[in-house]
Amino acid sequence: MVPRSENHVRLGILLVFLPIASILAVASSTGGQERATDDSWIEMFNGKDLAGWVVNEAKDSVRVEDGALVTNGPRAHAFFVGADGKADFTNFEFQAEVKTEKNANSGIYFHTKFLEEGWPDKGYEAQVNNTHSDPKKTGGLYAVKDNFHTPVEDGEWFLYEIRVKGRTIELKINGQTITEYTEEENLNRPERQLDHGTIALQAHDPGSKVYYRNLKIRKLPD
Numbered sequence: 001m002v003p004r005s006e007n008h009v010r011l012g013i014l015l016v017f018l019p020i021a022s023i024l025a026v027a028s029s030t031g032g033q034e035r036a037t038d039d040s041w042i043e044m045f046n047g048k049d050l051a052g053w054v055v056n057e058a059k060d061s062v063r064v065e066d067g068a069l070v071t072n073g074p075r076a077h078a079f080f081v082g083a084d085g086k087a088d089f090t091n092f093e094f095q096a097e098v099k100t101e102k103n104a105n106s107g108i109y110f111h112t113k114f115l116e117e118g119w120p121d122k123g124y125e126a127q128v129n130n131t132h133s134d135p136k137k138t139g140g141l142y143a144v145k146d147n148f149h150t151p152v153e154d155g156e157w158f159l160y161e162i163r164v165k166g167r168t169i170e171l172k173i174n175g176q177t178i179t180e181y182t183e184e185e186n187l188n189r190p191e192r193q194l195d196h197g198t199i200a201l202q203a204h205d206p207g208s209k210v211y212y213r214n215l216k217i218r219k220l221p222d
Contacts, residue, residue, distance in 0.1 A: 040218045042218060044080055044216055044217060045213070047067040048064065050062065050078065052083055052087075053069075054079050054114060055077070056077055056079070056117060057077070058073055060073055061074055061203035062201070068099075068211040068212060069213065071201055071203035071208070071209070071212070072208065072210070073206050075204065075205065077109070077119075078201045078203075079113075079114045080200070081114070081198065087199075088197060088198060089164075089199075089217065090195075090196040091219065091222060092110075092218060092220055093161070093162070093220060094108075094162040094216070095160070095215070095217075096216075097157050097160075097213045098158055098159075099156065099157045099158070100130050100138075100209075100210050100211075101209040101210070102131050102154050103131055103207055104129065104130070104131070104154065105128070105129045105132040105204040106201065106202045107142060107201075107202040108199065108201060109123050109125050109199065109202065110126070110164065110198075110199055111124060111164070111194060111197040112199070114198075122191065123192070123195070123200075124141055124142070124144065124169065124192055124194075125141070126160070127142045127147070128160070128202075130152060135148055138151055138160075139151050139173045139179055140179055141171065141179050144181065147179055152174065159175065160172075161175075164194065165220055167194060168180065168183075169181045169194070
């Protein structure tokens with residue numbers, strides 16, 4: 001066994017002869033990966049206005065209150081179009097902090113596209129509902145793989161995560177996987193099928209109020 005003091009001397013000699021760039025690369029390799037990952041996130045909401053979003057139908061049903069994007073009022077959907085108006089995602093990770101009031105009902109659509117009126121007819125819906133009369137609760141893939149047990153309470157902020165990779169969809173609430181679904185090949189269900197598209201937030205009805213903040217998304221490799 002080499003004495004600890006001798007080990008320290010040898011390490012010091014090694015560092016003297018290593019190029020400075022190599023030392024920095026070793027010291028920052030993990031942190032560098034984390035920074036690169038963080039940089040790939042797209043911030044979807046600035047907390048001030050609806051820049052990057054387009055609302056159909058009842059436009060007043062989607063608004064900004066105290067730094068949160070709020071859905072409350074007659075049916076409407078807010079579609080994320082991004083700074084260039086061309087937001088489009090295939091494989092992705094999405095995160096948002098969400099808070100519901102009593103009897104609230106909403107949804108996060110993905111792989112969807114803008115339409116002038118009606119319920120989005122393309123893509124999937126991640127359900128947001130903790131105490132509304134609809135039995136399909138938060139964390140379920142609406143009408144495809146539903147969740148019937150409320151994972152969180154009204155009036156509390158919770159983290160909603162959606163991940164799509166290949167043919168698999170994963171929905172997490174506060175870090176816990178609630179729903180995982182793998183779409184079968186040759187699925188004959190064109191209105192609810194993985195493809196590509198954007199994100200949409202739902203204003204369900206006047207008695208429903210849901211808050212969204214810190215929305216972000218990043219593309220995953222094919």
